[in-house]
Amino acid sequence: MHTLKWLLAAFASVVASAAFAQTQLNIATVNNSDMIIMQRLSKEFEAAHPDIKLNWVVLEENVLRERVTTDIATKGGSFDVLTIGTYEAPIWGKKDWLVPFDDLPASYDVDGLIKPIRDGLSANGKLYALPFYGESSFTFYRKDLFDQVGAQPPKTYAELDQVLPKLKAAAKGVYPLCLRGKPGWGENMAYFDTLVNTMGGRWFDEKWEPQLTTPAWKKALTWYVDNMKKYGPPGASSNGHNENRALFATGKCALWIDATSAAGYISNPKDSQVADKVAYAVAPTGTVPNGAQWLWSWALGIPASTKHVQEAKAFVEWATSKDYIQLVAKSDGWTVVPPGTRTWTYEQPEYLQAAPFAKLTLQAIQQADPIHSSALPIPYTGVQFVGIPEFQAIGTYVGQQVAAALVGKESVAKALELSQAFTKRTMQRAGYYKK
Amino acid sequence: MTTGASTLSAPGAVPVVRRARDKTFALKLPSIGLLLVWSIVPLVMTLWYSLQRYNLLSPGERGFVGFDNYTFLLTDPGLATAIWNTLLLVGSVLVVTIAAGTLLAVLFDQEFFGRGVARVLLIAPFFVMPTVSALIWKNLLMHPVNGLFAFLLKSVGLQTIDWFADLPLTAIAIIVAWQWLPFATLILLTAIQALDPERKEAARMDGAGPISMFVFIILPHLGRAISVVIMIELLFLLSIFAEIFVTTSGGPGNASTNLPFLIYRYALLDFDVGGASAGGVLAIVLANIVAIFLMRFLSRTIEA
Numbered sequence: 075m076h077t078l079k080w081l082l083a084a085f086a087s088v089v090a091s092a093a094f095a096q097t098q099l100n101i102a103t104v105n106n107s108d109m110i111i112m113q114r115l116s117k118e119f120e121a122a123h124p125d126i127k128l129n130w131v132v133l134e135e136n137v138l139r140e141r142v143t144t145d146i147a148t149k150g151g152s153f154d155v156l157t158i159g160t161y162e163a164p165i166w167g168k169k170d171w172l173v174p175f176d177d178l179p180a181s182y183d184v185d186g187l188i189k190p191i192r193d194g195l196s197a198n199g200k201l202y203a204l205p206f207y208g209e210s211s212f213t214f215y216r217k218d219l220f221d222q223v224g225a226q227p228p229k230t231y232a233e234l235d236q237v238l239p240k241l242k243a244a245a246k247g248v249y250p251l252c253l254r255g256k257p258g259w260g261e262n263m264a265y266f267d268t269l270v271n272t273m274g275g276r277w278f279d280e281k282w283e284p285q286l287t288t289p290a291w292k293k294a295l296t297w298y299v300d301n302m303k304k305y306g307p308p309g310a311s312s313n314g315h316n317e318n319r320a321l322f323a324t325g326k327c328a329l330w331i332d333a334t335s336a337a338g339y340i341s342n343p344k345d346s347q348v349a350d351k352v353a354y355a356v357a358p359t360g361t362v363p364n365g366a367q368w369l370w371s372w373a374l375g376i377p378a379s380t381k382h383v384q385e386a387k388a389f390v391e392w393a394t395s396k397d398y399i400q401l402v403a404k405s406d407g408w409t410v411v412p413p414g415t416r417t418w419t420y421e422q423p424e425y426l427q428a429a430p431f432a433k434l435t436l437q438a439i440q441q442a443d444p445i446h447s448s449a450l451p452i453p454y455t456g457v458q459f460v461g462i463p464e465f466q467a468i469g470t471y472v473g474q475q476v477a478a479a480l481v482g483k484e485s486v487a488k489a490l491e492l493s494q495a496f497t498k499r500t501m502q503r504a505g506y507y508k509k
Numbered sequence: 510m511t512t513g514a515s516t517l518s519a520p521g522a523v524p525v526v527r528r529a530r531d532k533t534f535a536l537k538l539p540s541i542g543l544l545l546v547w548s549i550v551p552l553v554m555t556l557w558y559s560l561q562r563y564n565l566l567s568p569g570e571r572g573f574v575g576f577d578n579y580t581f582l583l584t585d586p587g588l589a590t591a592i593w594n595t596l597l598l599v600g601s602v603l604v605v606t607i608a609a610g611t612l613l614a615v616l617f618d619q620e621f622f623g624r625g626v627a628r629v630l631l632i633a634p635f636f637v638m639p640t641v642s643a644l645i646w647k648n649l650l651m652h653p654v655n656g657l658f659a660f661l662l663k664s665v666g667l668q669t670i671d672w673f674a675d676l677p678l679t680a681i682a683i684i685v686a687w688q689w690l691p692f693a694t695l696i697l698l699t700a701i702q703a704l705d706p707e708r709k710e711a712a713r714m715d716g717a718g719p720i721s722m723f724v725f726i727i728l729p730h731l732g733r734a735i736s737v738v739i740m741i742e743l744l745f746l747l748s749i750f751a752e753i754f755v756t757t758s759g760g761p762g763n764a765s766t767n768l769p770f771l772i773y774r775y776a777l778l779d780f781d782v783g784g785a786s787a788g789g790v791l792a793i794v795l796a797n798i799v800a801i802f803l804m805r806f807l808s809r810t811i812e813a
Contacts, residue, residue, distance in 0.1 A: 136758075140777050147565035147780060257760055309653040311674045311761060463566040467779035478762025481674035489762065495586060500779070503581060504567070 096124075097385045102131045102145075103157040104138050104372065106316070107339050108207050108412050112393055115401055119392050126385050135314070136258045139466070146171050151379040154386045158203055158375045159260070160194035160444075161459045166375070167202030173376040173383055174200040175390075182391055186416045188439055191371045203375035204394040208414025209335035210367045210438035211268060212431075217353040219245050219328045227355035231272075231297065234329075234358050238305045241328045251305040252327035253298070256314035257477040259459060259469025264368055265331060266476055267458040268357065270294045271365025276448035277460050277497075282506045284497040286472070287490050294360075295486045299479050311477045323347060331357055333370070334438055337431035338410040354431045356438065365447035367438050368458035371414070414439050464504045471496045552793075559786035566780045578787035587763045587771060592795070595767040598682055599746040605686040606742065607735055610693030614731075615723065617694070618701045635691040639751035646684045647673065647756045677757045677765035684752050689745075693738045700734035701727060736807045743803065747796055768792050 103109045113130050120128060131153070133141060138157065145152050146166060158166070166172050178184045184192075184201070191208040195201060215227050220237075223244045228234035241250035254262045270276075275290030285291070302310050307321060315332060319339060322330045323346040343349040359366045374390040376383060392398060396418055402411045408428035411419065413435055419425055420436045429435075447457040454460045459469060472493040479489040501507065562574040582588060617628060634642065650657045651672040659669040672680040704727065712726050750769045753759055759766035759774065766774070772792065776785035 143780065144565065144777060147568065257758060307654075308669065309671050309674065311671075466566075467781075470774075470778050474758070474760045475762055477760055478764065481671070481761045483674075483761045483764050492586065492762070499581070499585075503781075504564075505570075 096127050097382050098127050098129055099154045099382060099385055099389060100129045100131065100152060101155040101157075101389070102133065102138060102142050102153045104135050105132050106335075106372070107345075108335065108410070109157065109372075111402060111406060111410065112206070112398075115398070115405060116389075116393075118401065119389060122392075123385075123388065126389070128389070135260055139260065143466070146377050146379070149379045151377070151381075153377060154380040154382050155390060156375050156377060157206070157372055159373065160191070160369065160371050161260075161456065161461065161465070163195040163203040163373060163375060164197035164461065165463055167197035167200065171378055172202045173378055173380070173387075174202055175204060175387070176200060178391065182395060183416070183418070186418050188415060188417055188436070190369055190439060190442055190444070191415060194369060194371060194444065195373050203373035204390050205371040205373045205415040206394055207335050207412035208369075208371040208439055209333045210369055210414075210435065210442045211265070211332060212334050212337075212357050212367065212434060212438050213355040214322060214327075214330040214332065214337070214340060215353055215355060216248070216325075216328050216348065216351050218351045219248065220353075227353070228329075228358045229356070231358050231360045235301075237329075238301065242305055245328055247326070248328050249305065249307040249321070249326055250328045251301055252307060252313070252318045252321055252330040253302060253310070254314055254318060254332065255302065255306075255310035255477060255480055256312055256317070257470070257473040258314070259466060259473055261314045261473065262476055262480075263469050263473045264370070264458040266294065266298060266473075268366055268368050269298060269360070271447050271457065272358075272360035272362060273297075274361045274449050276450045276452050278453055280451055280453050282453060282501055284494050284501065286494040286497060291490055292486060295476065295479055295490060298476070299482075299486060302480055303482075311481045322352075325351075333368075334431065334435040335413055337435065338413060338429065341430060342407065342409045354434050356434065362449040364443070364449045365457050367442050369439065369442035369444055370458070464500050468497050468500055471500075555786045555789045555793075557786075558782050559790050561783050561786075563782040564780055565782060574783070578783040579791075581784055582775075582787045582791065585771075587766060590763045591766050591768050591771040594678060594763075594765065595747065595769075597678060598685070598749060598767055599743060601682045602686045602689060602746055603739060603742060605682070606689045606693040607738060609686075609690055610697050610738070611728075611731065611735075613690070613694045614697035614701050615727065617698055631694060632691045634688055635695075637688070639688065640755050642688060643684055643752040643755040646680075646687075651680055673757045674761055677761065681749070681752050681756060681765055684756070685746065685749055689742055692742070696734050696738050697731055700731050704730050740803060740807060743799065747792075747799070768795070 103113070109132065113132065116128050116130075120126065131141075142153065142156050142158065143162075144150065146156070163172065167174065175184075178201075187205060188208060191205050192201065195203045195205060213227055219241060220227065223237070223240040225237045225240060226233075228237055238250045241248075254265045256262055267277075270291055273290045273294045275288060275294060276285050279285055307313065307326065313321070315336070318327070318330055318332060319336050321327050323340055325348050337354060340346045340352050341349050346352070357367045374393060376386045376390065380386055394415065396416065399411045399416070399419060403424065408422070408425045411425065413419065413429075413432070417436075420432055426432050442457055444455045444457050444461075447455075454462060456465075459465055475484065475489040475493045478484040479486050484492070559578050560573060560575060561571060562577065563571050613631065617624065617631065621627075637645075648655070651670075653659050653669050653671040653674075658672075662669050670676065709722070709726060712722055717725065748769050749767060750773065753765055753767065753770050754773070757765045759770045768788070769792070772785050772788035775781045775788055779785075
């Protein structure tokens with residue numbers, strides 16, 4: 075009897091929910107702290123839209139890329155909202171794989187988006203993804219330790235070379251230099267590309283010939299490997315953005331060059347033990363100023379294969395709106411609101427007061443130049459990536475080689491030779507040299 | 510098929526079997542058909558894709574390219590490393606699991622207090638999912654800062670080892686061997702238990718000590734069981750993937766890329782369906798070569 079009752083009750087609830095016709099939205103996103111907040115606050119969106127239910131798939135960056143790219147390229151339709159970046163949005167937009175945002179309501183204030191970020195997510199004048207947060211890169215440093223050794227934050231890599239030995243001598247249990255080492259084109263290569271750029275290098279010449287064995291690349295990789303070995307934490311080759319953020323937040327790093335978007339976390343006393351000791355500075359430059367700071371935005375896009383365009387749009391517009399920023403400010407404080415998307419954010423006195431890094435972030439984003447990311451002429455756009463479909467494969471492979479050089483499995487010269495050969499092969503296969 | 514001699518020795522027997530087989534064939538057909546579809550369709554599709562230019566990221570440029578994918582694969586400087594890594598990984602895990610498995614089997618054949626519990630604990634690693642055990646090894650045991658091994662080494666004043674950076678293939682072999690050791694032990698233990706006690710007794714009466722007992726009685730008896738373990742483990746070890754994916758992603762460089770991981774890289778990092786299919790075909794060919802050698806070797810040992 076009991077079983078029967080249960081069955082009836084279950085049946086009734088199924089019928090009830092079917093009559094309600096709830097739309098399920100599958101959202102793929104990355105496991106960065108801002109997205110974790112979004113996932114938590116999305117309860118409010120569901121409360122305001124009782125007919126929409128959100129299913130979250132939260133993945134590590136490299137896995138997310140793989141899943142999302144396979145899904146959209148095979149028109150798999152597993153997701154209704156994708157978290158993608160300034161690399162994917164224009165390439166996929168051009169292929170009509172994404173739904174363009176061309177009917178945004180006036181209240182969304184699309185013209186208030188910061189220009190380089192908006193341009194980065196557009197193709198052929200259409201916006202293909204709405205920015206959830208935008209970032210450039212800059213230097214995080216421990217003010218207390220720098221004061222202790224009497225040093226200023228380094229403006230150039232030459233100055234950085236001067237300060238690292240002092241930090242090592244002064245600070246016990248603190249690694250002087252933290253940089254990304256985990257292989258991946260969005261991980262170690264994001265930082266490493268900026269280093270190559272500012273040392274005067276480029277990925278390709280005007281005829282798409284790879285330039286990975288040029289002196290600038292050798293110089294950059296040698297600097298990176300030598301200094302990470304001498305001044306970096308052990309196991310650096312498995313530290314990505316999140317691992318380094320944890321190291322810095324627990325007071326294990328003196329200087330870290332990484333995404334501006336992590337500043338909210340580092341400056342938040344709830345998450346970080348060094349919130350009162352951290353300060354920020356412009357990323358150091360090498361021989362040329364070009365491309366020393368990257369430009370990136372994690373954005374929400376809608377695959378053309380979805381059956382729920384309207385509902386997906388409603389969610390994406392909500393998550394990237396001014397209202398959402400205010401919602402985060404109310405629940406978690408202004409320090410951790412998603413940065414770098416709207417000039418409006420940087421006009422809020424509460425934000426400017428709560429976020430000591432705000433002005434520097436805006437400045438870094440506005441100065442980042444994806445068109446002239448190298449001092450030499452280049453046939454591509456992108457600071458820390460090359461805006462062609464083949465780059466995922468190339469960047470992943472070269473990232474592996476850079477990591478191999480970092481742990482000493484390969485020499486600098488050998489790693490670059492292998493990278494050059496792989497890049498050449500991939501470009502050849504993709505038909506860049508047919509003419 | 511049937512020789513005159515056999516017909517003579519058992520008149521009528523063979524035709525009866527034949528007729529029975531003909532009658533039941535129709536009943537077996539669905540399952541045989543399903544099995545064929547199951548194995549042949551993916552194979553044919555892989556062969557077909559391996560002759561196509563098909564990259565997921567540029568779907569407009571599909572077409573027949575002959576053996577281009579194979580040329581591209583065979584000129585890949587990483588291919589030799591991948592094949593070598595595959596063999597190294599399979600070989601080392603086989604050696605470790607069989608050597609340690611035999612010793613453990615002998616040990617667990619003895620009577621001792623708490624044997625039942627110990628046997629359950631011994632088998633446990635086999636039921637842990639590969640990804641989970643790889644994560645545990647990576648983050649709790651082999652981590653150069655927070656891991657147990659680092660703690661132990663540091664507490665006796667030694668330099669810590671960054672396993673996945675310095676000894677990636679060894680580290681993966683350790684994890685995989687840990688997972689497969691219970692399987693080897695289990696099979697070998699049942700084989701030892703099947704050993705006729707009278708033979709042992711006879712050997713003992715002839716004055717055999719524990720070592721000569723192990724070498725001359727137990728080991729020869731285990732020959733067949735060991736061949737079974739080799740064959741079954743080989744099938745699974747040729748396709749190790751999860752442990753590599755979770756711990757090293759095939760790196761640093763290509764240091765821990767085996768053939769399955771190379772195919773994965775083609776398919777899901779380069780999104781090159783054609784190249785990955787060619788890699789798949791190559792893997793099938795290699796696996797079959799290994800299998801043929803193994804079968805010959807095994808049939809000889811089992812007959813002997």
